[in-house]
Amino acid sequence: MHKRNSGGIIERTSDQHRDPPGQWPERSPRGKVYLVGAGPGDPELITLKGLNCLRAADIVVYDRLVSPLLLEEAPSQAMRVFVGKGPGCHSMKQEEINALLIKYAQQGHFVVRLKGGDPFVFGRGGEEALALAHAGIPFEIVPGVSSAIAVPAYAGIPVTHRDLASSVTIVTGHQQHTNTPAAVNWEQLAKLEGTLVIMMGVETLGQISQRLLAGGLSPATPAAVIQQGTVPQQKVVTGTIENIPERAAAARIKSPAVIVIGAVVNLSDPLTWFSTTGPGSAQQGHGSAQQGDRKGRPYYTRTCQADPSYSRGDPCGRPGRGWGFFMNQLKIDS
Structure with missing residues (x-):
């Protein structure tokens, strides 16, 4: 039973x-x-x-x-x-x-x-x-x-949408053994349509942003960073690819976090459904995420x-x- x-x-x-x-x-x-x-x-x-x-x-x-x-x-x-x-x-x-x-x-x-x-x-x-x-x-x-799909969903962001994104690309933002962006052709990714989901990219978000912009991605492209997704301490920061590094830093976003870039990010506000009820949790980057489960014990x-x-x-x-x-x-x- x-x-x-x-x-x-x-x-x-x-x-x-x-x-x-x-x-x-x-x-x-x-x-x-x-x-x-x-x-x-x-x-x-x-x-x-x-x-x-x-x-x-x-x-x-x-x-x-x-x-x-x-x-x-x-x-x-x-x-x-x-x-x-x-x-x-x-x-x-x-x-x-x-x-x-x-x-x-x-x-x-x-x-x-x-x-x-x-x-x-x-x-x-x-x-x-x-x-x-x-x-x-x-x-x-x-x-x-996968957190690449579920974490954006908990932030009200569908990684595909019939009118906004017919493809999704999932990449790592972490380079093995170094603190630099992964060996990914960011300039080429900037030319792709659809949604870009970046795992393990918080530490190098500024460099990733610069390389995507250098590749021709519009500075006004919507972007979001979701920390501790799917748990009550989830924390979401939204902006554009140009200002998201500054906003994430101001909100003290840390790993684990998922980065989403593309038009689907604009759906986050109307599709917000998940209550972040833990102490210090918030949408749009206010407060500081704490670690705990529904019984008040640490998750990690x-x-x-x-x-x-x-x-x-x-x-x-x-x-x-x-x-x-x-x-x-x-x-x-x-």
């Missing part, structure tokens, strides 16, 4: 009410890894298959932007392992994450690799899947709701003590945000 908690998410009443293990999802005696998209932030946006995988997991290896409410959906005895990455600070290198997934699967465990958004949309899921394939590890991909925890050999706390040496996971440990022999 399941019921809805105070946050609205469907939850188990206890572990004994779970579907019998071995029926669905498929379990492998050799171990198996499910690369699961957790969605853009709101825990209710995970898919049914993703939720079922969580509820059957032995081990959950999860990212920084995964809601704690989703981690609660795993069995109480399951081990939670934090491998999150933030701007300029990684708790674990990607190669180490790959090796960790292989190690747990080789030991016969049902592993859920829980990733924000969709694993294959700037989530490095392709790299992890290749590592598993090369190691001969069985795996499945469970797509998630940085402390996890499960497998002592892989718990590193905050990778940047900062104190935790007041709510960590101290779960029953499952002993994993090397």
